[in-house]
Amino acid sequence: MMRRPLPRWATISLPIAGALSIILAWQFLLPAAGVPSYIAPTPTRIAGVFQQQWALLFDNFWPTLVEALSGFFIGNISAVLLAVVFVYSRVVQAAYFPVVLFFNTIPILALSPIIILIFGLGMTPKIIIAAVICFFPTLVNMIRGLNSASHNEQELLRVLSATPWEIFWRLRLPRSLPMLFSSLRIASATAVIGAIVGEWIGSDKGLGALIIQATFNYQSDRLYAAIVLSSSMSIAIFLSVVMIERRVIRYI
Numbered sequence: 001m002m003r004r005p006l007p008r009w010a011t012i013s014l015p016i017a018g019a020l021s022i023i024l025a026w027q028f029l030l031p032a033a034g035v036p037s038y039i040a041p042t043p044t045r046i047a048g049v050f051q052q053q054w055a056l057l058f059d060n061f062w063p064t065l066v067e068a069l070s071g072f073f074i075g076n077i078s079a080v081l082l083a084v085v086f087v088y089s090r091v092v093q094a095a096y097f098p099v100v101l102f103f104n105t106i107p108i109l110a111l112s113p114i115i116i117l118i119f120g121l122g123m124t125p126k127i128i129i130a131a132v133i134c135f136f137p138t139l140v141n142m143i144r145g146l147n148s149a150s151h152n153e154q155e156l157l158r159v160l161s162a163t164p165w166e167i168f169w170r171l172r173l174p175r176s177l178p179m180l181f182s183s184l185r186i187a188s189a190t191a192v193i194g195a196i197v198g199e200w201i202g203s204d205k206g207l208g209a210l211i212i213q214a215t216f217n218y219q220s221d222r223l224y225a226a227i228v229l230s231s232s233m234s235i236a237i238f239l240s241v242v243m244i245e246r247r248v249i250r251y252i
Contacts, residue, residue: 041221049225056210061229063206067123067195068233071130072187079135080180083142087172093143104136108197116202126203130194134187141183145176181245188237192230207233 027042037045050057082100086093103111112129119125149171157167199208207230214223 038218038220041224045221046224046228049221053222053225057225057229060205060207060210060226061233063123063203064192064195064199064208064230065233067126067198067206068130068191068237070123070127071132071194072134072191072237074127075131075134075191076138076184076187078131079138079183080142083139083146084168086139086143087146100136100139103132108133108194112197112201116198121202126195126198126206129198130191133190133194133197137186137190138180138183141179142176145179146172148175148179177245177249181241181249184241184245185238188241189234191237192234196230 023043026040027044030040031037031042086097108129111132112125115128115132116125119128153171154167157171162170195206196208196211199206200212203209207226210226211223211230214220214226
C-alpha cells in the first residue's frame with residue numbers, strides 16, 4: 001500500500017511542532033525529573049546567555065564560520081577536480097586513490113595535531129582540517145557520479161560528433177550532480193565539525209575554543225549556547241546547499 005505524500009503545510013508545521021515539543025519537555029520535564037541545571041540548563045537559561053553574552057558568542061562565531069566555509073569550499077572543489085582527473089586517467093587513479101584512501105583512514109583527531117604543528121595556530125590549520133574532513137566523501141561520490149553515464153550514452157554523443165569536453169559538460173557532469181549535492185549536504189555539517197575540532201586542539205578564538213573554556217569552567221549554560229550556535233551554523237549551510245541544489249537541478 002502506497003503512502004500518500006504529506007500536504008505542504010504538514011511538511012512545514014510538523015517539524016516545528018516536533019522541535020517545540022522537545023523544547024517544552026526539556027524546559028519542564030527535565031527539572032521535574034531532578035536533572036540539575038549544571039548538567040542540562042533549561043532553554044530559557046540558554047536563551048538568557050544569548051541575550052546577556054551576545055557579543056562574546058558572536059565574537060567567537062565569526063572565526064568558526066570563516067574556517068568552516070573556507071574549508072567547505074576548498075575541500076569540495078579539490079575533491080571535484082581530483083575526481084575529474086581520476087575519471088579521465090585510470091593510471092593516476094590507480095596510483096593515487098589508495099594514497100587518498102590511506103589518509104582517510106587516519107582519525108581526524110589524530111591528524112589535526114600534525115596539521116597544527118605544521119601550519120601553526122592561526123586560521124590556516126582549521127581551514128585545512130575542515131577541508132580534509134569534507135574531501136573524501138565528495139571525491140568518492142563525484143567519481144561514482146561521473147562514471148554513472150553508460151557507455152552507450154557516451155558512444156551516442158561520439159557518433160553525433162561531440163568532443164570529450166562536450167560529453168563532460170552535457171552528460172557526465174549533469175549525471176554527477178545528484179551525488180555531488182548529496183556529498184555537499186553531508187559536508188555542510190562536517191565542515192563545521194572540522195573547524196571546531198581544530199579550535200579544540202589549538203585556539204583561543206572560535207566556538208570550539210569557547211566550548212572547551214566553558215567546559216573546564218563549568219559554565220554549562222554558555223557551553224549549550226555555543227553548541228546551539230554551532231548547530232545553527234551547520235543548518236544554515238545545509239539549507240543554503242539545498243536551495244542551490246533546487247535551482248541548479250531545475251535549470252539543468
